[in-house]
Amino acid sequence: MEAINQDSTPVAAPTSLIENLDAVVEEKLGLIELHPDVFATQPRVDVIQENIEWQRKYRYVSFAHTKSRAEVRGGGRKPWPQKGGGRARHGSLRSPLLKGGGVAHGPRSPTTHFYMLPFFKRVLGLTSTLSVKLAQDDLHVVNNAEIPSTDPEFMLDLMKERNWGPSVLIVDK
Numbered sequence: 001m002e003a004i005n006q007d008s009t010p011v012a013a014p015t016s017l018i019e020n021l022d023a024v025v026e027e028k029l030g031l032i033e034l035h036p037d038v039f040a041t042q043p044r045v046d047v048i049q050e051n052i053e054w055q056r057k058y059r060y061v062s063f064a065h066t067k068s069r070a071e072v073r074g075g076g077r078k079p080w081p082q083k084g085g086g087r088a089r090h091g092s093l094r095s096p097l098l099k100g101g102g103v104a105h106g107p108r109s110p111t112t113h114f115y116m117l118p119f120f121k122r123v124l125g126l127t128s129t130l131s132v133k134l135a136q137d138d139l140h141v142v143n144n145a146e147i148p149s150t151d152p153e154f155m156l157d158l159m160k161e162r163n164w165g166p167s168v169l170i171v172d173k
Contacts, residue, residue: 011036021142024157029143043128051125057113066106069094145172
């Protein structure tokens with residue numbers, strides 16, 4: 001299977017080894033040909049970063065909250081006469097100008113940071129990330145995703161034996 005690159009040159013399909021998942025000891029079962037439109041794209045670091053930021057902010061809600069002058073306790077009466085005291089005019093002790101007063105333009109909770117990244121930018125980020133993972137030899141293809149044991153120690157031993165790192169994502173059909 002060949003794909004056409006942006007400069008109209010054919011791209012060879014990348015291959016990956018198929019590994020077993022039924023035992024801790026690694027066993028190579030064969031080769032699989034991966035689709036070049038997904039696993040051999042030109043990596044776009046800017047789009048990958050944009051996808052990471054989108055995923056980070058997707059569910060984030062800021063709960064920072066300050067009280068306005070209407071929400072602060074007290075300050076119902078005029079603190080001193082309008083004229084004759086030699087002081088500035090004030091109508092409440094809870095004005096944002098005075099100590100103990102409300103905040104004029106502070107954060108109001110809850111503030112959501114949700115936004116939608118365009119679909120094709122999300123797809124481009126995913127294909128770029130998969131291409132980078134394959135190039136760095138961090139992508140492992142297994143013959144089936146059936147784990148023989150429900151014991152968490154089995155997965156920990158499997159990850160330690162195969163040097164898969166601190167986190168593993170297993171994707172099934």
